[in-house]
Amino acid sequence: xxxTDTAAPDRETDSDTAARWxxxxxxxxxxxxxxxxxxxxxLALTFFIGRLLPLDPxxxxxxxxxxxxxxxxxxxxxxxxxxxxxxxxxxxxxxxxFDFGTSLTSGRPVTEDILRVFxxxxxxxxxxxxxxxxxxxxxxxxxxxxxxxWIDQTVRVVSLIGYSAPIFWLGLLGLTVFYAGLGWVGAPxxxxxxxxxxxxxxxxxxxxxxxxxxxxxxxxDVFSRIVLPASILAYGAMAYIARMTRSFMxxxxxxxxxxxxxxKGATRRQVIWSHAFPNIAVQLVTVVALSYAFLLEGAxxxxxxxxxxxxxxxxxxxxxxxxxxxxxxxxxxxxxxxxALNLASDIFYRVFDPRTR
Amino acid sequence: MTDLPGSPPQSTLRGWLEAPGATSPGxxxxxxxxxxxxxxxxxxxxxxxxxxxxxxxxxxxxxxALTPYDPMAQNLSERxxxxxxxxxFGTDDLGRDIMTRILYGARITLMMAALVAVIAGPIGLIVxxxxxxxxxxxxxxxxxxxxxxxxxxxxxxxxxxxxxxxxGIENAVIAIALSAWPPIARLARAEALTVRKxxxxxxxxxxxxSRFRLILRHVMPVCxxxxxxxxxxxxxxxxxxxxxxxxxxxxxxxxxxxxxxxLASGRQFMLTSWWLAxxxxxAIMVVSLAFNLLxxxxxxxxxxxxx
Numbered sequence: 323x324x325x326t327d328t329a330a331p332d333r334e335t336d337s338d339t340a341a342r343w344x345x346x347x348x349x350x351x352x353x354x355x356x357x358x359x360x361x362x363x364x365l366a367l368t369f370f371i372g373r374l375l376p377l378d379p380x381x382x383x384x385x386x387x388x389x390x391x392x393x394x395x396x397x398x399x400x401x402x403x404x405x406x407x408x409x410x411x412x413x414x415x416x417x418x419x420f421d422f423g424t425s426l427t428s429g430r431p432v433t434e435d436i437l438r439v440f441x442x443x444x445x446x447x448x449x450x451x452x453x454x455x456x457x458x459x460x461x462x463x464x465x466x467x468x469x470x471x472w473i474d475q476t477v478r479v480v481s482l483i484g485y486s487a488p489i490f491w492l493g494l495l496g497l498t499v500f501y502a503g504l505g506w507v508g509a510p511x512x513x514x515x516x517x518x519x520x521x522x523x524x525x526x527x528x529x530x531x532x533x534x535x536x537x538x539x540x541x542x543d544v545f546s547r548i549v550l551p552a553s554i555l556a557y558g559a560m561a562y563i564a565r566m567t568r569s570f571m572x573x574x575x576x577x578x579x580x581x582x583x584x585x586k587g588a589t590r591r592q593v594i595w596s597h598a599f600p601n602i603a604v605q606l607v608t609v610v611a612l613s614y615a616f617l618l619e620g621a622x623x624x625x626x627x628x629x630x631x632x633x634x635x636x637x638x639x640x641x642x643x644x645x646x647x648x649x650x651x652x653x654x655x656x657x658x659x660x661x662a663l664n665l666a667s668d669i670f671y672r673v674f675d676p677r678t679r
Numbered sequence: 680m681t682d683l684p685g686s687p688p689q690s691t692l693r694g695w696l697e698a699p700g701a702t703s704p705g706x707x708x709x710x711x712x713x714x715x716x717x718x719x720x721x722x723x724x725x726x727x728x729x730x731x732x733x734x735x736x737x738x739x740x741x742x743x744a745l746t747p748y749d750p751m752a753q754n755l756s757e758r759x760x761x762x763x764x765x766x767x768f769g770t771d772d773l774g775r776d777i778m779t780r781i782l783y784g785a786r787i788t789l790m791m792a793a794l795v796a797v798i799a800g801p802i803g804l805i806v807x808x809x810x811x812x813x814x815x816x817x818x819x820x821x822x823x824x825x826x827x828x829x830x831x832x833x834x835x836x837x838x839x840x841x842x843x844x845x846x847g848i849e850n851a852v853i854a855i856a857l858s859a860w861p862p863i864a865r866l867a868r869a870e871a872l873t874v875r876k877x878x879x880x881x882x883x884x885x886x887x888x889s890r891f892r893l894i895l896r897h898v899m900p901v902c903x904x905x906x907x908x909x910x911x912x913x914x915x916x917x918x919x920x921x922x923x924x925x926x927x928x929x930x931x932x933x934x935x936x937x938x939x940x941x942l943a944s945g946r947q948f949m950l951t952s953w954w955l956a957x958x959x960x961x962a963i964m965v966v967s968l969a970f971n972l973l974x975x976x977x978x979x980x981x982x983x984x985x986x
Binding site for chain 1: 823824826827828830831832833835836838840841842843845915919923927928929942946949950953956957961963964967971975
């Protein structure tokens with residue numbers, strides 16, 4: 323803002339640049355260290371949860387009527403005879419190479435299973451994110467611009483319901499009304515069984531794959547099925563994004579540069595979108611990244627309702643069968659995604675928001 | 680005790696609370712609480728939340744006296760009846776009155792929420808206050824642990840704990856509490872940091888108070904109000920997580936009238952008898968909405984920066 327920028331222009335010298343690089347290196351070093359410590363802690367936590375298990379991991383694999391000999395052999399091969407710190411070390415090394423052991427239910431390596439189911443969740447969460455951001459930001463801006471009017475109150479009520487309604491209940495109601503009642507959306511499940519083996523997986527995202535294959539009929543089927551679970555999932559994200567957008571915008575509206583812009587005769591639209599909004603854009607990216615991470619949480623419950631063959635359903639199936647390798651593998655992956663998204667938004671913040679320098 | 684002209688007489692309780700000056704620390708505190716209360720009640724949404732919650736507590740306590748039915752007794756001749764005068768919310772697939780089960784379920788939900796608050800609150804308060812007051816390595820380690828817990832969405836973490844502990848309502852409470860304490864600890868630490876260098880702490884230390892006593896008697900009370908508010912704010916999330924666990928079959932187990940479990944078992948009848956699943960879900964939403972409204976109001980009252 324040229325109006326408020328009255329400070330003398332900084333003259334950059336070589337020593338300034340050097341100092342900036344040194345401080346940047348310091349920041350990078352500290353960030354890497356802190357991420358490393360957090361990941362180590364994450365591993366310690368999942369290891370600890372695995373140890374809490376009242377089930378005997380050997381019996382979980384062999385069944386209750388295993389012979390003593392078979393039991394002992396499995397006990398040694400699982401490394402349970404090793405001291406605890408040794409087991410932990412093995413666990414760290416295995417986990418860092420993405421070896422989470424074999425799933426007791428599918429009999430395949432957990433990593434392979436997760437890679438297979440993950441695209442389904444990624445597709446669902448991405449569509450939900452597009453919907454949630456696309457609706458949440460304009461709603462939040464509108465609410466802030468019309469503060470304390472009926473528009474603001476409506477947005478507030480809509481987002482409070484989004485916060486408060488159990489997502490699995492919304493899913494069930496949605497299926498009853500829009501699928502069973504009105505027939506507007508496709509059945510639960512990700513794709514019609516007819517097309518299941520017709521579609522060559524390229525990206526694993528069926529919407530993209532069907533377009534790549536030029537199969538408009540498959541695209542329609544997939545789209546009609548994803549639209550409801552994605553909308554339900556998007557509702558929570560929209561509520562959160564709208565609320566944060568509103569409070570960020572209100573913060574900007576209270577500042578003097580807005581008064582200055584109004585005084586010089588800028589239109590309402592200009593003040594909102596060209597003056598205030600660019601200043602909250604960077605903050606919003608953090609919010610969007612965070613809600614993307616929370617969509618994973620919502621996906622666990624949504625996928626159960628919509629028979630969606632994704633990460634969440636894999637996790638709940640594993641939970642009900644006490645398949646600990648799969649549960650802990652999934653938990654770790656979610657933790658890592660969380661850390662990665664936080665880190666990404668942190669870096670984004672630093673790079674694009676000059677105020678943090 | 681001299682009344683200023685024009686001020687209400689101090690003889691009534693209201694006058695005492697609204698007097699322009701306080702004559703004792705007790706009165707000052709009561710006056711501050713009274714002002715907050717009035718601001719809260721002036722906020723219609725918060726008041727609505729509070730009323731719903733009080734009604735819920737009333738129903739949970741006196742529910743059994745309000746209904747002629749038993750929440751568990753099966754009556755197969757009356758199965759899947761739609762809402763009617765005799766059964767305002769209809770009956771389920773085993774002929775049990777749904778309203779009765781909702782009333783008993785309110786007890787379970789409130790009990791779970793209260794237990795989580797009672798477990799997670801003190802853990803968060805103790806860890807946060809100690810870390811904030813002691814500083815140094817204690818602080819670094821404690822906040823690292825908090826960060827690690829916060830790098831999971833709370834439902835996922837609770838799921839992992841339930842998987843390890845086994846399904847069931849007690850384990851669900853423990854699991855939710857284990858995933859609920861870290862944000863409280865972070866908040867308590869922030870509060871503790873603001874007072875650790877203050878004069879009254881220094882004075883107490885000079886008088887020879889031990890660290891333990893300082894934290895317990897001088898730091899923790901300062902952190903307490905914001906911790907209580909934070910728990911109220913988190914209550915909606917706690918209730919949704921508990922219902923989610925019940926829905927997934929990992930929390931309360933059927934035939935328990937826990938709302939999430941009721942919803943899960945009513946799910947297969949959704950297309951023919953919608954009330955089996957729709958009503959428990961609506962109950963969950965009403966309670967969670969009430970906590971959100973109250974929490975919002977509390978935040979507005981105690982953190983007027985937004986104005």
